[in-house]
Amino acid sequence: MTSISELKYACVGDAIQVRILRRWKPQYRRHETWFLDVDKFGDAIQILGQRTNQGYIESVLNLSNCYTISEYTCPRLDDYQKVLENDIYMDVGIASVIQPIPDTITIPSAWFRFVSKTQLMEFGENPPFCPDFIGILTKVRDCKKRNGECFVFIVLTDEGELAVNLWKECIDVPEKFNRQQLMPPPATTVVAVTNLRTSSNDGILRFGSSTATHVYVNPPIPEATLLTNRFSGPSRPPFIASGIPTTLSSLVDFAFKDNWCQVICPQCRDPIFEKAKDWFCSAHGLTEAPIFLYRFTATVSDPTGSITSSVSDSAAQRLIGITSEKLMSNNTQINIGNIETLTQQAIPTTPMATIDNKSSEATHNIRTLSLPSQSSNASKALSFETSEKLRSTKHQKRGQQ
Known part of the structure; x- marks a missing residue:
């Protein structure tokens, strides 16, 4: 044998x-x-x-x-x-x-090849196999493609949230999928999804069912028991709770790794370029009042840790006084250099600002609004944005306190 x-x-x-x-x-x-x-x-x-x-x-x-x-x-x-x-x-x-x-206990009655969300991200767009994932069901929604084809969107939570699209070839086969078993919160439902297929859209990894995907609800395996105990006990992780998490943090440093700037037309918002003392748009001709956009990064922190957020031009103008007039040039690289120079000059006198992380339902990004601290003379809220990956457990936990 x-x-x-x-x-x-x-x-x-x-x-x-x-x-x-x-x-x-x-x-x-x-x-x-x-x-x-x-x-x-x-x-x-x-x-x-x-x-x-x-x-x-x-x-x-x-x-x-x-x-x-x-x-x-x-x-x-x-x-x-x-x-x-x-x-x-x-x-x-x-x-x-x-x-x-004859049936025998020597041959397993279940088999999975589970990986964590971290491992899924490390695999990237071309994993060596189609992995399995298990987590607590935190969201389920029936959806349709533009062509009318139905699919089911679910979010599973373990060390982090993983969004999965279950396509027609999965949800239309009863032995693969049973929609009635998917009970969202407040029920504690463990879901194991096998053989995920990974794709990429604008550099963002997406996860969906493959032709081999089966969905198991509350499977009788040790991993499911551990998840149930972990999420239903007194120390249940707060990041699956409803509501928008909030964190009060302090802006502690600036960084200039991903500086970006652009001059655009106020009417069509296409890029424009300097001509004599004015700016020229191929669609609208000369303009004396261009829109100058720029962005750099800042580190914000609270007692649980720190994250990096992108500081927009409007926020930076209120925070450190970098105005369009100080930056305008027909040379993008010079503009980027000006951002760093002027910001570094302003750092010693910049008041500390507290920030408030709020999730935007439309974009699924975290929008960070700065609020004047006691030592700040700022009178207006400043706007920052951070990526979805910054929706970390520690900040969610902080927001529930």
């Missing part, structure tokens, strides 16, 4: 005992039926029945049952087929020998 870890490319495999756990058909390869099976050592591999073999394999392999399988081959997976870490699969067909065996 062999094991999954001993299988090699192009070999004709010896007898192996496995349990069938999942089944799926690719959306664009309907002649293929895939199964995920696991052996007694906890290793998993994909099984394929295709074309001539497809109907036969579908009729003899039943979910959750155990089998001894022999007389199969081990071809290599292509990129579209591959969802596990293995590079090969078991090609099982009419000539294979498939014998049902």
Whole structure:
């Protein structure tokens, strides 16, 4: 008797005992039926029945049952087929020998390859396999694409929030997905999503279901029990609570890593350039009153830690007095240099300002509004913006106090 870890490319495999756990058909390869099976050592591999073999394999392999399988081959997976870490699969067909065996506790009845959100982000757009994720369900919404096709949007929380789109090929298959089981807060519902597919939009990673994705609600596994205890006990993390978190912090330093500036037309907001003493727009001609936009970064802090936010031109003008007149030049690099020079000159006399992180529902960004501290002479609120990744647990916790 062999094991999954001993299988090699192009070999004709010896007898192996496995349990069938999942089944799926690719959306664009309907002649293929895939199964995920696991052996007694906890290793998993994909099984394929295709074309001539497809109907036969579908009729003899039943979910959750155990089998001894022999007389199969081990071809290599292509990129579209591959969802596990293995590079090969078991090609099982009419000539294979498939014998049902009694249910046994020696072969696992569940199998997952969970990764954390941090690992998902480290994998990037091209992970080596389609990973699984488990978390507490904090949001669920039924949605439609522009073409009218339905999908389900969920947010799962573990070490952080992960948004997942469950597409039609997942939600339309009952053995993959049951919408009625998804109970959002205040219920504590653990959801495991298998074989996530990663994509990128403007450099931002997105996560969605793949053709192999199955959704398990409150699965009977140790990871689910740990999550339930962690989120339903007296120390339940506050970042899944409703409402907008607020943090009062202090602006402690400036940084100039990602300076940016641009002169634009006040009518069309296209970039314009200096001509003599005026500024010229290709659509509206000369203008004496251009809009000068610039941005640099600042570090803000509270007792729990610090974050980096982007300081806009309007906020900087109120904070350190960098006006458009001081910066105007037809040379972008000179303008960027002026931002740093003038800001550094203003730092010794800049009053400390407290800031208030508020989530914008429209953009899912955190908007940071500065409020005058007791030592500040500022009379108006200043506006900063930070990215979604700054929605950290420590700031959410601070906001609940």
